[in-house]
Amino acid sequence: MRKAVLTYVMGENDNLLEPICDTTDWDLVCFTNRKDIKSENWNVVFVEDKEERYNNKRFANLFKFNPFEMLFKALEVNYDICITVDANIRIQKNLDKIISYYCHPLYDITLAKHPIRNCVIAEAEAIVGEKKDTKEAVSQNIKLYHKENYPLKNGMYQTTVMIWKNTNATHTLSLAFAELYHNLSERDQLLLPYILWKCPEIDIIETDWEDFEAEFDYEKHDSEK
DSSP states (O other), X not given: OOEEEEXXXXXXXXXXXXXXXXXXXXXXXXEESOTTOOXXXXXXXXXOOTTOOOOHXXXXXXXXXXXXXXXXXXXXXXOSEEEEEOTTEEEOSOHHHHHHHHOOTTOSEEEEEOSSOOOXXXXXXXXXXXXXXXXXXXXXXXXXXXXXXXXXXXXXXXXXXXXXXXXXXXXXXXXXXXXXXXXXXXXXXXXXXXXXXXXXXXXXXXXXXXHHHHHEEXXXXXXXX
């Protein structure tokens, strides 16, 4: 089984965190648009948005939500399992034990429930209130959800850590995300529940965000401190 951890360091807000445990049998891959990022543990892959189509957040999410294709393009390896982690996550525990517990063979992806909110409307209000995106951008998501009769209080996910299996269903998720994302808010957590609702063939394991916080060393962003 080929296993990878994928992270993304775009712009100057984050730095690559080195693991503090044995990661033998795992490939650690960091995509970055910074030439100063170096590591003895991570395979650092420099990437450019040559046409300058994206800000750093959007550029990072291209890799976050399309892990298997991005890994294959960079390394020509078809991975079976991929854990995507934001740049403020440090690997601190045995990854094989983590996937043996959280990644059931019959499911496609493991996601952590959002610790605070369970509704896209509440998430949209929080995004605007915390100035993480504009009201105009967020409203595009809400208009789409109203048009499609997307149900309220249908769940939210904390996408800081996700465990992906290389299946037809997760490829469907990646394709749907790529198709919708460029016209909507840059906040991926606002879009993911809608995609999962539209694609019921994606089988999800849900866990509590506190579980992933215990498994990984989570450094809060400055805005969260």
